[in-house]
Amino acid sequence: MSDIVIDVREKNGLEMSAEELKRLHAVMSAPGKRKKTAKKILLVAVNTVVALFILLPLLYAVSIAFMPSSDLYTMSMNLIPTHPTLDNFREALTKVPLVRFVLNSFLVAGLITFGQVISCSLAAFSFSFLEFKGKNVLFMIVMATMMIPGEATIISNYLTVSSWGWLNSYRVLIIPYLTSAMGIFLFRQFYMSFPKALYEAAMLDGCSNLRFILTILMPLTKSGIGAMVVYTFINAWNMYMWPLLVNGSNEMRTVQIGISMLNSIDAQSITMMIAGVVMIIIPSISIFIIGQKQLIRGMFSGAVKG
């Protein structure tokens, strides 16, 4: 091969035929191509190993969910069920009202997400588009609330809602979470990079603020809303401490609390518990998979201009 290269090189580039040029191109680019392929293979291999390592507990849990108890309690290492069964799922569903819990969680997480998108986008709009006295101070106060851990306020919050007689209801799960400083911040970052001339043009067109938000701002910041939806929904779905504290009755339990009911002292079945857990992580995982592009784009697109 190398003698071809030398052969061709001796000629002036202009004298080469198209055929020769093509051959030269192939020969010259071969090492580079090989290097690129090798790099890619290495990258995929490393990624696969790391992904497997990270996902192992999750995959193992899925596998256990299909195992009869006898498969789990053996001396040999059983990574894959030898006698796959759906009994664990059936048992988990009959033992506790899991469907009700899932519906509760969907309702709560859905309403919290909806409420946060509305309230945070409105607040962020006024922080980025409107001019009023004390705007910056107010924004700083809102941001400062992010520094207070939820645990610090949980007792006073509990006392407040219990004195209102709100315990054991949906509203106690939803209303305290209808806005968040994080959401306001996220939206504001988005709106800061929004061209101000569009707002001014809309004002001159006679557009009201609300109409501007609905017909122009929101459609143009869809990716931000997507990020916000995924982030808020997963957070609300995974809420534990607050629902545990304020709700005692079976009907109001969210799935994260309900699942622990499977872990009763009298009848402990690890395979059944795991089957329950596997069922309830499906919604949050699928939401993440559907919205991951939005989430990642959303988290960073506000941060850097361009």
Place this chain on the structure above:
Amino acid sequence: MSQIRLNHICKSYQGTDLAVKDFNLDIGEKEFIVFVGPSGCGKSTVLRMIAGLEEITSGELWMNGKLMNYEDPGKRNVSMVFQNYALYPHMSIYDNLAFSLAIRKVPKKEIKKRVTETARMLGLEQLLDRRPAQLSGGQKQRVAIGSAILREPNAFLMDEPLSNLDAKMRTQMRVEIAGLYNRLNTTFIYVTHDQTEAMTLGTRIVVLKEGVIQQVDTPQNLYDHPASRFVAGFIGSPSMNFVDADVLSDASGIAIESAGDGVEASNASNVLELKLNDNQTAILKRFHYEGQEVTLGIRPGDFILKKNAGGQKENVSQAFPVKVLSSELLGSDRLVYFMWEGVKCVADISADDEVARGDVIEICMKLDKIHLFNKNTEASIFAHGEKLAQKGVSDYEEV
């Protein structure tokens, strides 16, 4: 239809210095007013205050006899074209054009009729289904102008609408805007830093500097009779040359020391004396400039080569020699740079006169075209004098 009056308008941002100071202007019906000035002079701020996008710190804004200071932008019935087009990127061109009408609850049929009409007028018919991102800069700006027209506003406000376009497109759009003005017959208020746009488009030009009006006049008057040294230097390209001069003790002329310019002066005293006409002398006398220092301003085009001066009917000064630093051929014209009185000057002569670098040329000035400026106030002595004379003021105190 529209009469806009700005009365002692001031603007300050958060208590700092005034960005616009005591701005007074009456804009009549169907005028094409151009605000021009260097960047940061407050021209856009004034426009945005008229539009209602900026609050007016003090002063009054009247439109058709109504006080507009506290009216919402949407209620002022003005439309604005922005520098960066400000089209809604997620809407089709049709929806962009129709947006303001839809907000005003104009019936759909009527909207359709008006949008198609305007699109035809601006040559946008083929683009109505497209999104703004699929359009070129010129097309985008045409859409922006289109949506401004559709509303049939009392006044069009344009904030440097052409500055994002390339040079060729800019010229073309400039002509289109001029055509539009003739067709629509509405008040236009146009902000630009480009004096060519200002000169070609405006019926009246407002020259601003540091938030203060320097002069309001027609393009021709602004060019021929600038009120101050700033206006004289700002309007006209290449800009006016300024050199120091002394008024003779009998005010019959001015003297310029032309020593030290790399050329042996032709007359022994090294002093170039220019004889002024009677009118100019009278003004100088009336305001007691005899023997005082002034600044002489002369436009590049008002220099003339000595060999061409013979046929001129105009009053031409005596010639003086200068050494050419460089010579630029611009097609029909030739710009000749030279040092004079320690200042780099430029003369705009005919391309036929071949002048090369290092040549010594004999050059004259058209005496009727010279401007004299007060050294302290920088006000134009002749322009001011004539203005006062018109008003019947005969005293000199005001200069």
